[in-house]
Amino acid sequence: MATRDDIITVNNLCKHFYNGGLKALDDVSYKINKGDVVVVIGPSGSGKSTFLRCLNLLEVPTSGEVIFDGVDITKKYHVDQNGKKVRQNIDLYRRKMGMVFQHFNLFPHKTVLQNMTLAPIKVRKMDKAEAEKKALQLLERVGLGDRASAYPIQLSGGQKQRVAIVRALMMEPEVMLFDEPTSALDPEMVGEVLSVIKELAETGMTMVIVTHEMGFAREVGKKVIFMDSGKIVEDGTPEQIFENPQSPRLKDFLGKVL
């Protein structure tokens, strides 16, 4: 297979709730290239989070394709190079897509270190000592080197989210998905989390970020998607979106949030 620029491509993605009563995603197509930092903005209920959650199939799309590294992961089977039908295992793709949630979702019964080493040990069969060493290095990088043995309840919101980010990084993902990573934080903790995400962007990590932080979107995003009513209304560079919006809905939205 030739090397490809795109890492995730979605084609005609639809997600309906209540038997089609609510179209959370309405025929969305988009291509994410390696190294892209894609920021998704839009009003509440516009389908931003659903879009993100469909990328690693936490939300199963009603129809459409999600092509990750050349494989449509929405299908039960795929055909390999030898033309053989292989049953698809979504877990294999999910481990390549790290996800960070609005409400952190750390495992409360495990320490910070255990939170981070669980998946590498269980899924990647990493050696325990090696996993712990890597975890400590990552914690050091985000300024939490001294909190390895703490339980999540003992951490502040900002600290929890930083742990959640490095927990996802432990799996060495090819893409990081952020679902409103700062929306549940106290204002004074937003900065510390955003700076970690920014640093990550500078390392060339491919990222998709759903956020309400417009200043951050503008600064970090290489591409910006504006969604409304389950559709991508406008997409482009931060300059295009923020300084030269075309659609009335985007103009209206920016007028309210900026």
Added chain:
Amino acid sequence: MFSSAGFAKTWQYIQLFKEGLICTLSLSALTVLFGFILALALALMRMSKIKPLSWFATAYVELFRATPMLVQLFIIYYVVFAKTNLPNFKLFGFIRFERFFPGVVALSMNSGAYLSEIIRAGIQSIDHGQTEAARSLGLSSRQTLMEIVLPQAIKNILPAIANEFVTIIKESSICYTIGVQEIMYAVATTKGATYRIAEPLLIATAVYFCLTFPTSKIIAYFERRMSRGDKR
């Protein structure tokens, strides 16, 4: 009611109470073990997406919760095991296996129904975000259940499980009706031999209390230890 002569007479049969204690303990321990495994299976079946499994588990739970324990015990002993020739040996040299085993089966099947509802409630009390986080890290649904959901669920339902375990110790006394030599059987035998009832019953009461009270205390201790993650 009580008399020292009565106690002296009863005391001659104290060996029966010792055996009864061992029997009650074995009965309860095995019931707890098998009941819990059955309950876990039933809870998972009930939450399964495969409809027939879910229907079966629901029917099972409703049936066992809606009928008396004594009826279930008699059906299992007199009907289900009527034609089965269970091995005719004695556990610890005195417990008749062909009576003991149906007792364990009946108690396990009954407590499995109750425990499965407790376990199901525990699993459903865990925030779905926990499952999503685990799955997004690439853990399989089985690993997510075993590593993330069940440990937290069991911690939450520990008081309810403790209650159920204490209930099993007490309910196991019903097995005396099919001739399992547990504590109440010792009471009946002593009564038949001495014509005393108050003193054997007092001893039985003391033995049951000494079993159930520490059990709930031990579980309370583990509950405190497991809740470490919740407190500063």
